[in-house]
Amino acid sequence: xxxxxxxxxxxxxxxxxxxxxxxxxxxxxxxxxxxxxxxxxxxxxxxxxxxxxxxxxxxxxxxxxxxxxxxxxxxxxxxxxxxxxxxxxxxxxxxxxxxxxxxxxxxxxxxxxxxxxxxxxxxxxxxxxxxxxxxxxxxxxxxxxxxxxxxxxxxxxxxxxxxxxxxxxxxxxxxxxxxxxxxxxxxxxxxxxxxxxxxxxxxxxxxxxxxxxxxxxxxxxxxxxxxxxxxxxxxxxxxxxxxxxxxxxxxxxxxxxxxxxxxxx
Ligand SMILES: NC(=O)c1ccc[n+]([C@@H]2O[C@H](COP(=O)([O-])OP(=O)(O)OC[C@H]3O[C@@H](n4cnc5c(N)ncnc54)[C@H](O)[C@@H]3O)[C@@H](O)[C@H]2O)c1
Numbered sequence: 469x470x471x472x473x474x475x476x477x478x479x480x481x482x483x484x485x486x487x488x489x490x491x492x493x494x495x496x497x498x499x500x501x502x503x504x505x506x507x508x509x510x511x512x513x514x515x516x517x518x519x520x521x522x523x524x525x526x527x528x529x530x531x532x533x534x535x536x537x538x539x540x541x542x543x544x545x546x547x548x549x550x551x552x553x554x555x556x557x558x559x560x561x562x563x564x565x566x567x568x569x570x571x572x573x574x575x576x577x578x579x580x581x582x583x584x585x586x587x588x589x590x591x592x593x594x595x596x597x598x599x600x601x602x603x604x605x606x607x608x609x610x611x612x613x614x615x616x617x618x619x620x621x622x623x624x625x626x627x628x629x630x631x632x633x634x635x636x637x638x639x640x641x642x643x644x645x646x647x648x649x650x651x652x653x654x655x656x657x658x659x660x661x662x663x664x665x666x667x668x669x670x671x672x673x674x675x676x677x678x679x680x681x682x683x684x685x686x687x688x689x690x691x692x693x694x695x696x697x698x699x700x701x702x703x704x705x706x707x708x709x710x711x712x713x714x715x716x717x718x719x720x721x722x723x724x725x726x727x728x729x730x731x732x733x
Contacts, residue, residue: 486713488513488538491564493557495547495605496574498525500675501624504701505571505708507533510540512709515564519545519556520574539563547574547601553608561612569712570609572602573624575643577677580636591639598643599650606654606665613663620712621665623651627727629669633689634681644669648723655721664720666711671727673699694729 492509496502498520506518510533518540520526526542533540543559545552560567578594579586602623613619626644627633633641647667654665672678672689678698681687686698707726710716725731 485513486715487569487709489564490514490568491560491566492516492569492571492712493519493560493567493605493609494571494573495519495545495556495601496624497529497542498522499528500677501670501673501701501704502571502573503529503532504705505573506540508702508705508709509569509712510538511536513537514569515560516540517556517560517563518542519547519552521546547572547604548596550604550608553601553604554611557608557612566616567609567612567619569620569622570605570613571622571624571708571712572605572647574601575624575640575677577637577680578639580681582636583638586639594639594643598640599646602647602650606650610654610658610663614658614661617662619663621651621654621663622708622712623647623665623667625651625667625669625723627669627671627725627730629667629723630731651723652721659720664716666716666719666721667723668704668707668711669723669725669727669731670704671699671725671730673701673704673726675701689730692730693727694732697728699726699728 487509492514494502494506497506497518506516510516515538518529523544530542543556545556557567575598578590606621625647628641629644629648651665651667704726
């Protein structure tokens with residue numbers, strides 16, 4: 469792990485005490501960015517409940533948590549299942565007494581083929597997980613956040629919310645554009661309750677999802693990234709910690725690119 473990654477995961481970040489005692493839920497935390505985000509919050513003192521369909525991945529996430537500062541528990545959850553999502557947020561409230569942060573991170577890419585060759589089942593899967601799963605996460609989080617008159621919702625969008633970077637990922641890109649819109653609606657409707665909703669738009673980040681696209685490594689798209697490299701999961705986790713903290717207390721409805729400058733041109 470890089471120096472950048474270590475500073476986030478081992479609590480030496482300037483935000484290391486910003487989340488002490490908070491109740492935090494992270495979906496898709498059995499690997500990739502979700503795991504890094506869950507670990508970063510737990511190392512910053514939060515009580516984290518991490519959900520995923522991948523139970524082996526969740527076990528690895530638990531194993532990577534050193535136990536210092538906060539707590540980390542895991543739960544098998546499919547974000548398409550509203551009852552399971554309700555149980556996930558309830559677990560955080562049971563542990564911390566409140567739900568401060570909801571990170572809607574779980575997503576799938578779907579089949580990597582042009583629209584003309586896509587199957588209806590792939591459309592359903594991508595929209596059900598990426599869009600409807602995020603809706604369910606927001607809705608279940610609000611069930612606790614509105615009565616508490618506080619909370620932050622952090623959704624994982626993508627550079628593909630703004631710019632279709634690859635042919636073959638049409639449903640994924642459309643679902644991620646929708647996540648940006650959903651974030652704005654959530655901010656608009658819930659600001660009156662002191663609740664913020666924000667999104668992160670990662671560029672190419674070194675995760676199983678990006679590696680699963682196959683081909684060369686690093687991917688040729690890195691040539692379009694001003695910083696000239698793939699990002700690390702800890703760099704996204706650092707943005708999530710900051711956006712969810714009081715340091716970002718006047719930011720709502722916004723989507724922050726964490727993309728090495730890819731969206732700059
Ligand atoms: N990796 C990138 O380059 C990149 C770029 C832009 C945006 N993103 C977004 O960032 C987020 C994290 O991506 P990642 O690269 O870490 O992905 P990943 O595939 O490595 O991890 C996603 C996790 O979500 C879980 N998941 C999938 N379907 C689920 C479901 N129905 N219910 C619960 N969990 C489920 C998977 O098991 C996996 O652990 C996603 O929203 C993704 O769309 C990724």
